[in-house]
Amino acid sequence: MSAGRRLAELSGPAAAAALGPGSVVVLPTGAVEHHGPHLPLLTDQIMADRVAAEAVDRAAAAGVDAWVLPTLAYTKSDEHAWAPGTMWLRAETFLQTVVDLGRSVAAAGAERLVFLNGHGGNVAPLGVALREVRRLTGLRTFLVPALVAAPPPDGEGLDELGLGIHGGAAETSMLLHLRPDLVDLSTAERWVPEHLAASELIGFHGKPVTFGWLSDDFGPAGVLGDPTQATAAYGARLYEASVALAVAALTEIAAFHPLGPGHTVAGGAGVAGPVEVR
Amino acid sequence: MSAGRRLAELSGPAAAAALGPGSVVVLPTGAVEHHGPHLPLLTDQIMADRVAAEAVDRAAAAGVDAWVLPTLAYTKSDEHAWAPGTMWLRAETFLQTVVDLGRSVAAAGAERLVFLNGHGGNVAPLGVALREVRRLTGLRTFLVPALVAAPPPDGEGLDELGLGIHGGAAETSMLLHLRPDLVDLSTAERWVPEHLAASELIGFHGKPVTFGWLSDDFGPAGVLGDPTQATAAYGARLYEASVALAVAALTEIAAFHPLGPGHTVAGGAGVAGPVEVR
Amino acid sequence: MSAGRRLAELSGPAAAAALGPGSVVVLPTGAVEHHGPHLPLLTDQIMADRVAAEAVDRAAAAGVDAWVLPTLAYTKSDEHAWAPGTMWLRAETFLQTVVDLGRSVAAAGAERLVFLNGHGGNVAPLGVALREVRRLTGLRTFLVPALVAAPPPDGEGLDELGLGIHGGAAETSMLLHLRPDLVDLSTAERWVPEHLAASELIGFHGKPVTFGWLSDDFGPAGVLGDPTQATAAYGARLYEASVALAVAALTEIAAFHPLGPGHTVAGGAGVAGPVEVR
Amino acid sequence: MSAGRRLAELSGPAAAAALGPGSVVVLPTGAVEHHGPHLPLLTDQIMADRVAAEAVDRAAAAGVDAWVLPTLAYTKSDEHAWAPGTMWLRAETFLQTVVDLGRSVAAAGAERLVFLNGHGGNVAPLGVALREVRRLTGLRTFLVPALVAAPPPDGEGLDELGLGIHGGAAETSMLLHLRPDLVDLSTAERWVPEHLAASELIGFHGKPVTFGWLSDDFGPAGVLGDPTQATAAYGARLYEASVALAVAALTEIAAFHPLGPGHTVAGGAGVAGPVEVR
Amino acid sequence: MSAGRRLAELSGPAAAAALGPGSVVVLPTGAVEHHGPHLPLLTDQIMADRVAAEAVDRAAAAGVDAWVLPTLAYTKSDEHAWAPGTMWLRAETFLQTVVDLGRSVAAAGAERLVFLNGHGGNVAPLGVALREVRRLTGLRTFLVPALVAAPPPDGEGLDELGLGIHGGAAETSMLLHLRPDLVDLSTAERWVPEHLAASELIGFHGKPVTFGWLSDDFGPAGVLGDPTQATAAYGARLYEASVALAVAALTEIAAFHPLGPGHTVAGGAGVAGPVEVR
């Protein structure tokens, strides 16, 4: 990362001078949670950390006033609470944490806060936080995924039925690319709940009915997907695609206004401006 | 509705006798919130209420042991907090309410709880609640939308750019079908943030980047969509499609198991069984 | 009910236009809780719902600017938590809910909020809420019972020793009047804790010492009273008396000022005016 | 007080040995709040403290296994928050405090807990606490007033219209009896909201409609009643009547069972026994 | 104590008139907790109560505008939760209580609040409260110990290895001085965890590593120290030393300013002034 885009490496006065209405502050959100025997507890954090750093760097090089904060390491991983090693915050603790940090960012003079999220279990609570932080602090808030889909390098489709959402081919490939020393493919096993693919309405996403699940609802492994199909080459593609998406997102976010381009009014009547720092 | 499928019309002992592992309990979630000058505050509640009642009735007639609870009238409508008439719960209050009700349902002997939701602002917090209730009570939890898309009756596409999410053609049509006495089309105006459609990444859904918004971020009307295109005939189609989706969902939910059909084990290691009633 | 007195059937702008300093907003509070084998879980809600609607209608016809909100269905029923079918909120959840709704009413421009309460278990927490909402929002707050005593039609006294407070002759009669289809008198049994009547000091009300009880402290039925004495005719009398009381209460409330008639100052030094909507 | 009835003067092991199923533990609840210029902030606490100590002493002498705890000094006095000198807990803090203390009493082996309350503003939150503590800890809980009405010594009626509820003739007389050094009658003024007596339905108690009030709603004095009618002789009568009521209450409480005399079963199905001490 | 220095013995208006920027308000914090078989549950409270009253009296006589509030009887004693008789607040309840009281003191017009603390278990939570109250209310906050070390009267060193922190020679001596009627030395036993003295790094204080402990971690007695070495004469010395420290502390506090003597500015940029009383 180009020196200076890590906000917390600045001094307080330097951070205050650096941030302004045009700044985009990125808070990567990771997790420390069970990902099966083949992946480290840090999997989501490594992805969020690395994609955020690279994307902020590239976006800044392209003229976006982007800044990255230290990754939030511990988040809402209660679907893996049953699995030793998972370090999880309750929903209430996680939401309070994110609101507290949002207030801090607003007090520092920025107007845009991006959660760059590496853990699927954070999507719903961050969905709540997006609005909570917007309403309470006046910040414009955004949620960007740290990992996006990409076609496998050999042009062949993955055989995961779209169910590889935790410890499957995508995450394992990313880790093979980013931290191969932490991956043990010898213990990787396929855990694809194939019947779910046959389900007409109920599913993880893209289907109209969602459901509350814990990761051991699908079997003792706590894995959803087929890590045996993972390769470092696929990981490299996923990483590039994810960084590219994040760079594009930061660029678009920097210019985004709900009333359309060119508008500069800070907020609607529903926002009372940044709350007092208390 | 066929007598007896409204759970709260039973006595306590009758409810206890009626509910069992195969039962599907439906909690409709509405809202009391600003929907522009042409629609009642009750809009989301009317939709959730009517679709839930009809769907439970039809599902029961088809052999699903479905039950409907009284609609939760007041929910998380803080995106409309700026608009007089909106009656909103804070995120914390809403989550506690839903968890309390989940515990009550679990204590009554059911194993499946469905939120049939009429208000978009509830989707994220209910996403949190799905897992929270599952983990704390052992219930299997599901989220079903009260309103789904349907093609307009005349075969022509709507001109809302997919942005008609609040007080637009769909909701207005539904209300013209269900409660025309509460709709005042003479005050309906088009409020489509067209620039959002041009946004490559940022959007309400279907796009990879979501954002935190208050309804007056898009203009003083607090409406997103074009209610001038609404018709009762389109409302009838939407209603039928929504009920049909809900009936199919209840049917699938009644037989759903994360390990696939035929499995009966109640939960994974992560679920300790229903919590004590305290 | 005369069209327009159901506040949530108005649009947001219409509600804002309708409400003013002279308005009286009524929030009926019901319950979904065990009432013995002869009464529906909805008993308290039906009473609150019906009495509120009728009273607001009559009061409005008499010139009171009264409005009714959707009934709060789920409330603090923990004394029946042991009984399957009871859907209860914890004290904390209930208080937060009522405070959130109070803030919403204050933001809508009204100055008077009435809880018209059908469930005895809500009296103490609403007593807390009356002051909490007054202090935090500046609203004037009132608590009106949905069910009041009335002499039985045949002039004979009831034989309940004043202990018919839950599922007894009064509630059962009301339901026989309002929803006879939901009452099963064949299962009604007398459960009067006669020794309590002999207690000099300890009792439910009217005696100086109160106590904390759960409904199964008095026996396995969870009923206090003698529903076998209930009749629809008595229910009609109770309903009329309750509506009359509520109408008179709304009329008096509309003109009430703690400093006496003619005063218009909104509040004492202790009230800082409506809190910001956050 | 006879040595040994102040529970906290015992050692831990002695307290554990002293308490058993037949014990009645009394927690006096006072307040530190504005009572006008003529009475000390401590008024309610002095009354609760003195009546509790004397009543426990007399009850113990009469064979009741009664014990008194240190008075809870700071309670829910938010109706006087506007008045400097008032030291108040929010509703939430007060309820948590009382629940925490209830758990502690249950863990010590007692089965009966009595709140002997000197402050009217605590009645509603203690009403909530009675049930909350019963449900969460299995304790039987009771609320006894520290001050009860008594006829004035000269046989003449007081001229307060029943509205002397805060700093009026009764409290001032009690203090003239118990701590005359802290009373300054020269500053006492009559503050009786006479119009309230004319109110048909709305009132403090005994009338069907209650309301949320702050003490300065009735004028700048924060007093309700006529302290100019107070005398030490009337205070002595009130004190005797209050102690007599409390002694009789403790006696009745020691033998009280909701199923009637002779029953010994600890609780209904709704009580799971004392909660773990955490 | 000289009349008038007990703040709560004043009326509200008198308290408001008495307090000003130069006032020092003292809140003694005690405990009701197990102290072994030889000491009363009230031990810490008696010490805090007596030292505070005497110190405020002497400081006032010396010209410090000091005031004492009623002792906070119930505090954070969870390290003794296992011992019957301990009445403890959870950390959250204790912190909320202290913050609520801090707001009340700030609203009364004082600018300095001193916790004079008799219970070691309160030191950490009061450390949190010092800053929390300062930040939220603008008060300057201080923590003064109610018991300080003093050499034994006979010039001989105590043989407790510095580990006599709960129910040991110091506390027992203080009680022998202040309330000998509540001490039973016949049951006193030596409980000194001598190995702790040998620990190089881990200890209660003065050593660099602290640890989380419950009082029964060190044995079944819940005592840390050697009460058999206690004497009333030593207690008298400890009392005098403790009062002297407290008087000196109040004197220094009255003149204290973080910018040094002579400064009068109320606070830094981080303090927004007393919060609104809500």
Add this chain to the structure above:
Amino acid sequence: MSAGRRLAELSGPAAAAALGPGSVVVLPTGAVEHHGPHLPLLTDQIMADRVAAEAVDRAAAAGVDAWVLPTLAYTKSDEHAWAPGTMWLRAETFLQTVVDLGRSVAAAGAERLVFLNGHGGNVAPLGVALREVRRLTGLRTFLVPALVAAPPPDGEGLDELGLGIHGGAAETSMLLHLRPDLVDLSTAERWVPEHLAASELIGFHGKPVTFGWLSDDFGPAGVLGDPTQATAAYGARLYEASVALAVAALTEIAAFHPLGPGHTVAGGAGVAGPVEVR
């Protein structure tokens, strides 16, 4: 660091296999907060991070079964809330976070949890957490400072009067040693509140009276100490001393038992064993 001592780099099953009763789990606690113009916001985090990693590595090499978790980046920095760039959690959020993580560590099979803390503002809340986590989870908990005093390399004393606690010579020297690229000595200024050294009783530590302060109470710089005296050589000494202390602490902690060496019983009666993972 030797591979494998970073717990979150293991997989869940590997972590479960690695941890046992003899394991010592280290959670470094940093901060993101203003440290003056010459130091980065990350100062405390860098110290905690680096000292923890090195100490765990050395302790493990010496046979201690030590493991380090990802550093908790955001903590309780409210004394610097006034300074832009500070990212702070409220006390409540911080305590909940630490308790949640403690539960997670207990569920993973370890029995000892060490907070290795780089931020002074965390000492009081971690003092609360030590006991809270011990009581709620059964873990033995410890607090070790990440930075300890050491004599300056040239044998001369520092001229900070013992008041260099935030951004002074010690922290600045550490950063000059660990991350010189992030230090800008050209902006360093001396901010020593010399009058505090003259204060007899009131001070930061070592003096009997502590006080609640915000960092701008001492001037606009938010610095306490004299960073102009900092050198990389002194930083190297401080780093070595701090690592050495931490290694010694981990070694002692691994063998620590409150009943003395050789004892293996897990806990006293006050600990009910690890709480259920919910």
